Amino acid sequence: MATDPRLAQSFTAAPPRVLGFQLVPYSLAHCRTLDLLDRELAAAVDAVGAAASGDRAGATRQLLALAHAYLRFAIDHAPLWRMLFEHRAAPGTEVPAWYRDRLSALFVHLDAPLRAIVPALADDKRAMLGRALFWPSKKYLQEPK
Numbered sequence: 001m002a003t004d005p006r007l008a009q010s011f012t013a014a015p016p017r018v019l020g021f022q023l024v025p026y027s028l029a030h031c032r033t034l035d036l037l038d039r040e041l042a043a044a045v046d047a048v049g050a051a052a053s054g055d056r057a058g059a060t061r062q063l064l065a066l067a068h069a070y071l072r073f074a075i076d077h078a079p080l081w082r083m084l085f086e087h088r089a090a091p092g093t094e095v096p097a098w099y100r101d102r103l104s105a106l107f108v109h110l111d112a113p114l115r116a117i118v119p120a121l122a123d124d125k126r127a128m129l130g131r132a133l134f135w136p137s138k139k140y141l142q143e144p145k
Contacts, residue, residue: 036077
């Protein structure tokens, strides 16, 4: 899959701003954006078919659909994506439990397909694998130089 040039450009911007305002970390805007991303990931799974995760081929299709939905979200909603994943809270600021819970809920979409692909993997290792596969990294999303 070729990288959309808008994706690389979207990761070079200054601190996240939406509509010209600097956002407070862990705000209602974060909550709504996490909900939007969750809905888009769920729609990707639904489009492939939730039952598809029962076999390896179907599970692979689900993971690819999730990856495409995630990248499409990052491209189409770049300022919101940056708000979620590139903000830096002040030192000593604790991440609220609701924010950690909502981030964790996004990775639930990966559990069924990963379970079908690597059934012997322990739950905690599978969760770690999902995060390793899908956690955003500027380094890996930019075009090679």
